Amino acid sequence: MSFAVAAAYERYMGRWSRLVAPEYIEFAGVKDGERVLDVGTGVGSLAFTLEAALPSSRVVGVDVSEGFIAHAKRNPSGHTSFEVGDAQALRFEAASFDHAMSLLVLNFVPDHEKALGEMRRVVRPGGVLSACVWDYDSGMQMLRVFWDEVVALDPALAAKDERNMKLCRHGQLAQLWLKTGLVRVEEKALMIDQGFASFDDYWGPFLKGAGPGGAYVASLGQAERGRLEARLRDRLLGARSDGPITLQARAWCVKGEVR
Numbered sequence: 001m002s003f004a005v006a007a008a009y010e011r012y013m014g015r016w017s018r019l020v021a022p023e024y025i026e027f028a029g030v031k032d033g034e035r036v037l038d039v040g041t042g043v044g045s046l047a048f049t050l051e052a053a054l055p056s057s058r059v060v061g062v063d064v065s066e067g068f069i070a071h072a073k074r075n076p077s078g079h080t081s082f083e084v085g086d087a088q089a090l091r092f093e094a095a096s097f098d099h100a101m102s103l104l105v106l107n108f109v110p111d112h113e114k115a116l117g118e119m120r121r122v123v124r125p126g127g128v129l130s131a132c133v134w135d136y137d138s139g140m141q142m143l144r145v146f147w148d149e150v151v152a153l154d155p156a157l158a159a160k161d162e163r164n165m166k167l168c169r170h171g172q173l174a175q176l177w178l179k180t181g182l183v184r185v186e187e188k189a190l191m192i193d194q195g196f197a198s199f200d201d202y203w204g205p206f207l208k209g210a211g212p213g214g215a216y217v218a219s220l221g222q223a224e225r226g227r228l229e230a231r232l233r234d235r236l237l238g239a240r241s242d243g244p245i246t247l248q249a250r251a252w253c254v255k256g257e258v259r
Contacts, residue, residue: 001218012210012214013211014045017042017103017104018045018248020116020190020249020251021046021049021102022053023192024046024101024130024190024251024253025054028059028130028255029255030050030099030101031248032053032057033059034099035097035099036050036057036097037060037099038101038103039062039100039102040102040104040105040108041061041069041191042063042065042068042104042105043072044071044082046101047059047078047080047082049104051077052135056258059080060081060082060083061080062084063082064084065084065086065179085108087105087119088118089113089118092122095122096122097122097123098124098128100120100123100128101130102119102130104114104132106131107133107165107166109139112167116176116177120181125259126258127257127258129177129255129256130173130254131173132252132253132254133251134168134249134251135168135169135249137163137168137169139248142202144201145235146206147162147163147213149235153227153231154161162212163255170189171251173252174187178234181259183259184204184256184257185255186255187253189253190251191250192248192249192251193247194247195244196246196247198244200242203232218227
């Protein structure tokens, strides 16, 4: 993934990741001084929040995308490092971290069970594995509105709706954590408000091709794109010509301890 796409993703989803990150860190119970692995770090939203909240911790962020890692490295840091790496084949030694975390990415990993096994391998006994995933089914209004209108225009596209994403429903992460043999497993919903300054603030990232929704918009012809935009404007603004928009977003978070 290119640097330009990474920058588009920052506007599309990265800014919301930063809002979820503090609550996620609190739920996960990360302690200052612990060595933390951020799996699927993206543009570094979680890693930088960890750095600010836990100044004595050593944080390593890994992501399969060279573009994301290049974007994250634009912000030099004393005790946070970033590197290209595959969640399904981590290069780190066994039991070399106190905590492995994954923010809003695990459902995009092709073999999520293999990735979780790798995360467990690199965490010491008594350490913690945690993850958060957006509730793409019904709790992510930004995308729910988008896909509702896409499917209204073309019902055949229902299969592309992100509500079909794996691991995005209540209880699915906890089941996976228990299946992996982790103990003291807990799951919790985290809620944030997504505030958009205008309709263009909402619509613009889709036009840049960010995420599955953006990829779909990029595939449309001008007329089809215009029809979708008109429906979204009506849905989000109603009688208003423009203005701020606030939508809710829910993430499911899970944590468990290595035996």
